[in-house]
Amino acid sequence: MRITAEHLNFTYNPSSPFASKALKDVSLTIEEGEFFGIIGHTGSGKSTFVQHLNGLLRVPTSLKKYKAKKPKKGEILPPKTVLTVGEFDLTDKKTDFRALRKHVGMVFQYPEYQLFAETVEADVAFGLKNFSEKKLSDDEVKDAVKQALEIVGLDYEAMKDASPFDLSGGQKRRVAIAGVIVTRPEVLVLDEPAAGLDPLGKKEIMQLLHKLHKEWCQTVVIVSHDMDEISENCTKAAVFSEGEVKFVMPPSELFRHADELFSLGLDIPRTAKICRALEQRGVTLECDFTTEDLIRKALALKG
């Protein structure tokens, strides 16, 4: 499913003293099949943007109570907002947002805080039961849960009756992800999926996301602060700053814009820092900023 946003605006607490503009005329396209990264400083609007993708935050025109205002004479109308996810038009009142949420899975920051059921199996099955149109048989639920747990790397038999609260941090996060992907969403959005994990846990979660990307979810969107994570994993990335999109390009191009990123309060990956420092010393090393490519190119320079 292709995601397209044009002229998307969003204001929290509109017409109140707390009003704050979180998105300003955002236009962004995420093609099907991408492993897309969203980068931005705290408060840059990146979470506001991703929460639009499954209709948690809504474009005003899609709300039941929305009434179009007649333009005053001579008033110039703002450009029309477009927000589509595959077939779904998110600016339309008639859109079935429930169906949309089945296709767009959302994993929040620290998803393990949202575990609630008595057993792992019940927790993972919750979303599945809620989203299905007909009542699922016990066997169907069991099968789906089993597959979801297995793809996140947990043993169904050993885990199903355990309390999710007795698991380790990394396991909890896997269970929480299983609870989202159990409905087989085509688009999977994750807000800081590796935050708070130790280096090994981080590596494992990123490996899991690549596996999901390959086998289950066509499009994966991650929000991340970690530039190394973006450069190593993403096919394309968007940079948010103060509610605007500043860059949309593959990491291999993006991190050439080091000075602009620094001025936005963002960093560049370690690999890009090394390339930059080399350049200052008169050595040009062209690489896509993944660790492996950097090593390969550096060794090639040596000959």
Place this chain on the structure above:
Amino acid sequence: MKAIEFRAVDFSYDNGGFAIKKLNFSVEEGEFVAVLGHNGSGKSTLARLCNGLLEADGGEIEIFSMPVSEKKNLYEIRKNVGIVFQNPDNQTVASIVEDDIAFGAENIGLSREEIGERISFALKAVGMEEFRHSTCTRLSGGQKQRIAIAGVLAIRPKIMILDESTAMLDPRGRKEVMDVVTRLNKEEGITVLLITHFMEEALRADRAVVMNRGEIVMQGTPQSIFARHEELETYNLSLPRIGYICNRLRDGGIPVHDTLDEEQLAEEIAQCVLRQSI
């Protein structure tokens, strides 16, 4: 003087298995010590034992020579040991920033004027002066965490323990917090125990300690620890990516030294490459 001293400390949670096993560990006053370890290695348990949030099953823990096991010491110990935890949302008690920071200071019975000054000091230290009258819930995660640190600073503890306090912050927020912590250590002489799995943060410490299964398995200057990468990997701690790059380059025939500094690495690569082209 020893700020923290553990002597043969044992601790296990109710579900069995040792979280801390016969641990001997001490921190000198004014020292900056980083504790590294993968999840479940016992490093957070260590922090909670320091001010009596958890009670040891065996052995002795002393804070400035005061045994933690004696109840009458706890008040004094907690005044001296401030802990900042990982999740900022769990550490806010009031609705307005200045009230939140005042909470600890009020509890130790300071005068109103003194509390006011300490709030100003703490907010300045974490770079949040402009948020003094803001609503806590309207702050971002990173800002909340800096408020939590400010709340601890307002008590002016002699020891500050950061239990993965920067794990939820963005890189800029993380650097700001680490700068604050480093400055408090160097200028105010506050003893810092930094629990982290960001290797880069551990570099700022005078000494690094690696924990695995409730035991200390490695100890030394951060640089000397990072040089032992193969050993680190056996404890499920991976090298910072740059360390891995150094290794691979060396294997491939570019003679670089272990470093965690990009500039230095680039310098060595450049020397090698440029020498060759002449």
